Amino acid sequence: MANGGENAIDVEQLYSRYAPMVLRRCRRLLQNEELAVDAMQDVFVRLLASRDRLHGRYPSSLLFRMATNVCLNIIRAQKSHRTESGEDILSRIACCNEQETKTLSGIILDRLFRREKPSTREMAVLHFVDGMTYREVARETNLSVSGVRKRLRDFRARALKAQEG
DSSP, X not given: OOOOGGGOOOHHHHHHHHHHHHHHHHHHHHOOHHHHHHHXXXXXXXXXXXXXXXXXXXXXXXXXXXXXXXXXXXXXXXXXXXXXXXXXXXHHHHTHHHHHHHHHHHHHHHHHHTTSOHHHHHHHIIIIITOOOHHHHHHHHTOOHXXXXXXXXXXXXXXXXXXXX
C-alpha cells in the first residue's frame, strides 16, 4: 500500500519512540552489543528507504518484524562467512563443551528449518525463544491465532519426528 509522498512515515518520530524497542530485539537475537546497534541502525535506514511504500498503522509490529529479519540475515551471513582468529580458536578450546552444544544445536536447527517457510522460523523464534503467546505472534506476523497455532504444532510434530529418526 503506497502512501505517496505527503503521507510518508515519519522516520524521525518513529526512531525517537521505537529505537529502544528495536535495539532490545536486536540485542536479544544477536547477543552482541556492537552488532545489535548496527542492526538497529540498519532497520531505520531500511525504513527510511521504504517510507513512501509503507503505511504507519502498526509501527511497532513493522519495526519488530524488520528487526527480526535484519538480525536473522546477519546471523545467516555470519554462518556463511565465518572466520576464526587465534583468540576465537583458543576460546572454543577453553569452553569446548558449551561450544559443542551450541554447534550441535545450530546444526539441528538448520536441519529443522531447512524445509520450513521463513515465516515459520520467525514464528518459532518469537514463540519458543522470545516467549511470546500465540496471540502476540499472530499480531507480529499478521496471521490468525489459529494459523500460528497450527503452523507451530505442525512444526513441532516434524521436529519430534526428525528427532526420533
